[in-house]
Amino acid sequence: MKMFSLRIFLVLSLLAGLGTVGSVGAAKAPSANPAANVMVEQWVGHNFTFLALPVDKQAAGYEIFIGEEAVHGFQGDRSVRIPYAEYVGKQITVTGIVPFPAGYNQKEYIVTMTVDDTGEKLAARTMRGQLEGLVLTSDLTNARQQFLGTTVYPKFRDLSGLYWTNTTMPRSVSLPIGSPVTVVDVYAGNQSQKPIWLIVSVNGEKAILPIAYSWTNTPVEAWTEAPPWQADLFAADPKISLGGSYALWAQIENGDIEEGMTKEQVHLSWGKPMRTEKNDSVWLYGTKRLTFHGVVLASIETLSETNETSIDTVSVK
Structure with a gap:
């Protein structure tokens, strides 16, 4: 808690223009690569746009705070969130990133930003390295x-x-x-x-x-x-790119699979597996276990609902 309070103090100092903070990166130009993946630590200088929020979240506003109210927001005061209607569609530029320990050898970040058209200073705190409600403008x-x-x-x-x-x-x-x-x-x-x-x-x-x-x-x-x-x-x-006969694509459209399909074809037909095992060579969907040799489906097995170690090998077509 003391460490987090110190971080808040540093953020407020930054917002108030009281000095620089060593852990906050210097502003830099965004990458010219149109498909660049920007880590949180690299956000300084990048521009983000406020997304629309789902209807059921609009009344609560964005979990982002005006500078002088940031401490209360970080402490859980929902009343100081910035209002949805006043910020949706606006653009901000990130001005600072302050990391802080979040337990289990993890860290999160306090992000300071400036609203492009007004110069207003805002602050927010990441959760799992993410800020809800924003998209990288580029x-x-x-x-x-x-x-x-x-x-x-x-x-x-x-x-x-x-x-x-x-x-x-x-x-x-x-x-x-x-x-x-x-x-x-x-x-x-x-x-x-x-x-x-x-x-x-x-x-x-x-x-x-x-x-x-x-x-x-x-x-x-x-x-x-x-x-x-x-x-x-x-x-x-x-x-064309995946190949396959008309009959195979009819199976995919009907949600069917069979041995000999590729992982991509199985994924299209059944969607993402519930979990994978053995370095992605085994996919599990409920009581079905699919085993691949490379990218090709080699077998389809039905697991007992009461004992997953009891297996009946079946062909699903």
Whole structure:
């Protein structure tokens, strides 16, 4: 607690312009790499945009605080959160990062920032290395440059419809997995994990395909070498890039699998496994255990619901 109180003091000193803080990085120009993944420690100088919040979270506002109220906010006072309506869509520039110990050899960060159009100073505290409600502005810009007007191939059977009201659920738009859709708009969404909405045209209807463009503002343990948007769409026709017969793609669309499928094809058909074992060579879905040799599905087994060590080998088609 003493260490955290000291960190708060340092942040407030920074906000008040009382001096510099050694653990706060000096401002630097953002990376020119359009797909750069920016670690929290590298945020200084980068620009972020406030996302819309889900309807049920708008009244609470953003968990970000005006400088002089930051101490109360860090201590759990929800009344000093900045209001949603006044900040949604605004842009901020990060001015300082102050790490502090968070237990179990982990650390979090106090982030100081300035609102671009007013110069107002704000502060926030990361949770698992992430700040909710913000998207890296260059991610939004680069996603628009890469995807707007292009054809993409979603890895989903259903997408949320674009138009809805606060009192009705969005209507689902159905489409075959890997079918072509055209991106007609790109803008900030309302979820920090997938903060960018690709607005796509599906048979004359508009639907939302949420993506993350880079791993910035995502817990580091979730990062992979591939860009995160590849989990949600193909940039090229998968029937060509992945191969397979018409019958195989019909199985994927029906949610069926069989031995000989690749990991990518199984993932498309059944989605992400509940867990994996043996260095990703075994995937588990409920009572089904799938074993792969390399990337090829070698066997499908049914586990006993009462004893997972009792296994009946079956073929699922």
